[in-house]
Amino acid sequence: MNPNQLTIALVQIPSVWANKSATLQLAKDRINEAAEKGAELVIFGEGFLPGYPWWLSVTHASAWDDKVQKEIFAHYASQAIQIEKGDLKEIQQLAKEKSIAIYLGIIERPTDRGGHSLYCTLVYIDPKGEIQSVHRKLQPTYDERLVWSPGDGNGLRVHPLKAFTVGGLNCWENWMPLARTALYGLGENLHVAVWPGSVRNTELITRMIAQESRSFVISVSSLMRKTDFPSDTPHLEYILENFPEIIGDGGSCIAGPDGKWILEPIADKEGILIETLNFNRVLEERQNFDPVGHYSRPDVLQLQVNRERQNSIKLKDS
Template sequence: MKKRQVHVAVVQAAPTLFDKQVALELIGKRTREAAGQGAELIVFPEVFLPGYPRGLSFGARVGSRTAGGRKDWQRYWDSAIQVPGPETEVLAELAKELEVYVVIGVVEQDQEFSTGTLYNSIIYFGPEGTLLGKHRKLVPTGSERLLWGQGDGSTLTVIDTPFGRIGGLICWENYMPLARTAMYAQGVDIYITPTADARDSWQSTIRHIACEGRCYVLSSNQFATKSTYPADLAYYDDIHEDDDVLSRGGSAIVDPLGEYVVEPLYHEEGILFATLELDKVTQSRFDFDVVGHYSRPDVFQLIVNDQKQAIVRKKHSD
């Protein structure tokens, strides 16, 4: 029988950029803090490990790159993690020790097909110390496309838990209606949206998703300042004229009818706590179930290619 209630925590913070050890330590600290206050599901922001390089150009202009920018990117690569890998083992042990579910945005090194592509990913850990799954961002936004590759349909991940099904999309891929539909079709009850968007309009997005999907939305953002950037980057001067606060936050928790359970947190680090009543998910779908009685499969259909994509495929002869 499903638990009808779950205590959750949404972390708003930022580690020192390009330093995965500091990020791991901060994840440990915040996870222990949240678990100590009864959280059973703990969510961290987009690419929290090793950080979101807001404002950096990596020396890239249309038609040219620089040696210094390549070195900054190498540093970003070196601070990324493999999934699975040594860092995920540490995080899995943390989840097991505290008996919690943990969802973290990471920069993932591709080790399967190449050693030259990074991905913006979400990874999921369970209380038994298991890496439960991952999702790779389908379309990096704007200049992010120079940093991260495109995910595919094989990681549109939704995970069954004792309190409902959890899954989500990253930042602006939540503006992709068909991607959202693919998540709804897997019965997501708690929809997780790690983000780097601190604008007011993001709040409209997460409230719409909650109301459209009739699901809880946990939105986790960074609170980042210039002090989290190493000053010896080749392109540190890219942020010289920016305000000291590079991301003001805006993490929030929304219920299945689009109302705030916890209103947005701005201008500071913190952890948002809430108790989610899963019966409200069922009740909210009484008059609207986007992939159920309110769908029209005779008129609209979505085809999802959930196969892993590879540039090289081996063909075996008979």
């Protein structure tokens, strides 16, 4: 086994929308499939478990005190993940059994924030089955703010994986220069960017981040079609009324440390994409540019990062 080579699985599939148990099973099936294909790291899209809030863009989601919107949200929230209650235990066990690392996009309803608000979260599970980071999206984008809460810096962490150091961000927070810099400064050389599903999101930024960081950049997107909404979805006819046949077309791709495509964005294709990366390519490209190393000026420019997990209360028991 070559420690400098890492085989990656990009899982580009739709969720069983807002159905936690069915989407968990789907994730387990794809992890098993990826492991059979020799993958050492498997990555799912943003909010894959149990799905992105697609209804926002096709309904009057900002209507105040609207009964329909409340009922859709309540259904969506009821299917969100509560890590503290063991919702990811089966995924963790599978990671351990297969000795495979996992980046999994989830909709989290954390008990440490009261257990009712939702966060767009990227979870890293190591090959021993241990959760090593739970990164809550720093800033939900546009209509996402109607259902997701802003996260904190606690999950801005990187992880060793063979010769690589991996880190990840959710969707448009990949456009946040300081969030990227925080991961670069921690030694990241394999950047994971997860998306709900659109070539327009991945076709430019993937190569840009690769060129900026001189790292491998993996963008993983989901798919979403009308047929991916279960029949028991509240107000389904209303949601589908203005829903195109395909709203999430994928766009998963990989750029190398020189900013060139290893895997160009793949649209409208469901399945698992497999690639093997060679760490030496990182060292080659850092020869002339390293954004936090020899091409930085910490005496002039520095970034401070607050990684304290934020909470509304601080308990002090006597």
